[in-house]
Amino acid sequence: MKKIEVLGPGCNNCVRLEKNAREAVVMAGIDAEITKVTDYAEIMSYGIMSTPGLVIDGKVVSAGRIPSAGDIAVWLSE
Amino acid sequence: MTTLALRRTHVPFWLGVGAAVVAWTIAWFAAAPFAAWLAFDVLGLQAGSHLGEAIAFFLYDVPKVLLLLLGIVTVVTLIRGFFPPEKVRGALAGRGEFAGSVGAAGLGIVTPFCSCSAVPLFIGFVEAGVPLGVTFAFLISSPMVNEVALVLLWGLFGPGIAAVYMVAGLTVAIVGGLVIGRLHMERYVEDYVWALQGTGGASFEMKLTPEDRVRDAWTYTKDLVRRILPYILVGIGIGAFIHGFVPTDLVVAIGGPGNPLAVPLVVLIAIPLYSNAAGTIPIVQALLGKGMAVGTTLAFMMAMTAISVPEFIILKKVIKTPLIAVFATIVTIGILIIGYLFNFLIY
Numbered sequence: 001m002k003k004i005e006v007l008g009p010g011c012n013n014c015v016r017l018e019k020n021a022r023e024a025v026v027m028a029g030i031d032a033e034i035t036k037v038t039d040y041a042e043i044m045s046y047g048i049m050s051t052p053g054l055v056i057d058g059k060v061v062s063a064g065r066i067p068s069a070g071d072i073a074v075w076l077s078e
Numbered sequence: 079m080t081t082l083a084l085r086r087t088h089v090p091f092w093l094g095v096g097a098a099v100v101a102w103t104i105a106w107f108a109a110a111p112f113a114a115w116l117a118f119d120v121l122g123l124q125a126g127s128h129l130g131e132a133i134a135f136f137l138y139d140v141p142k143v144l145l146l147l148l149g150i151v152t153v154v155t156l157i158r159g160f161f162p163p164e165k166v167r168g169a170l171a172g173r174g175e176f177a178g179s180v181g182a183a184g185l186g187i188v189t190p191f192c193s194c195s196a197v198p199l200f201i202g203f204v205e206a207g208v209p210l211g212v213t214f215a216f217l218i219s220s221p222m223v224n225e226v227a228l229v230l231l232w233g234l235f236g237p238g239i240a241a242v243y244m245v246a247g248l249t250v251a252i253v254g255g256l257v258i259g260r261l262h263m264e265r266y267v268e269d270y271v272w273a274l275q276g277t278g279g280a281s282f283e284m285k286l287t288p289e290d291r292v293r294d295a296w297t298y299t300k301d302l303v304r305r306i307l308p309y310i311l312v313g314i315g316i317g318a319f320i321h322g323f324v325p326t327d328l329v330v331a332i333g334g335p336g337n338p339l340a341v342p343l344v345v346l347i348a349i350p351l352y353s354n355a356a357g358t359i360p361i362v363q364a365l366l367g368k369g370m371a372v373g374t375t376l377a378f379m380m381a382m383t384a385i386s387v388p389e390f391i392i393l394k395k396v397i398k399t400p401l402i403a404v405f406a407t408i409v410t411i412g413i414l415i416i417g418y419l420f421n422f423l424i425y
Binding site: 046048049051068 | 293396
């Protein structure tokens, strides 16, 4: 069970990233839980300044861009 | 294990990039003759007539603006991929007020900014020990001197006005940052922001291949253009109407150099237009062509991009109202000075 977190206050970009993450979970065929982190202090605690950010199992894998579902699927299966 | 057919083939990708560059170049040179041919030969409009001029203006401006946006926004996005804010704040943290403000204003051009990232940027800067004035220089410059405004100005007004706008915007940002720094308003920053200071630790850094970067830039540009295109079409449509039909005397009477209240008037009008900068610039161009003063035009465009009520509301999460009020006031005064200064210098 992977834990995926989408960091962002909830603008368009964060919504698209979440959508890609959901697609990626299906592509990778794994079990994962996706949560959204919208609190600024908490977002900052991951050491990023540009949203949206993507965290897999507590590790930041992307910030300030919207990786494709394919890219996320690769990270999920690593 | 699932099949992940994701490792892309590299040669076709770069061939595609090359083909796109060639197609762009051809379209760029073909746009003007094509528009003239369409308006005057195919549609049979009379050159010099109101309707003919309006439609030719529309047919030429739309592809020109579209091509400029697609080309330049992609290149700028690609470049600024190398200046993520995590790196920028590192470069600004160790500077003094003056060098810091100048650097922050300059970096504002290349770094991404949308109102939803204002708060993380602000916290990140303060957290790393970037002085408050320098942080504000960045917050002023970043939305004002942005690539979409510069591209539209360049495409519709020519490189001269675009350069003047950039220098004026940077000046407002630098001076604004220095003034806010002098006012020592640190106590108007929310306490939890100071509590975060020094806890940031190692910043996350992305490792991207050149291919990732080109893809990111193109995806971003496509989305952006798709989002602002309706506004641009409507704006150019209204601009074309003004170009063909609105009498010059009327524009000169209200927006010309003879009306001393024109500058504050356009700043007021610009405030609610914040999110529609893309659609408004073509209208402003038509007005300038009809005799609106240059300083008034500049003030209008700067107010449109830099005075953003939604951004002020979002910033309330990190700074208290007095500091937001000072921020808004300084930016407004700066814009008014620029407007009057250019009207005074030119007329």
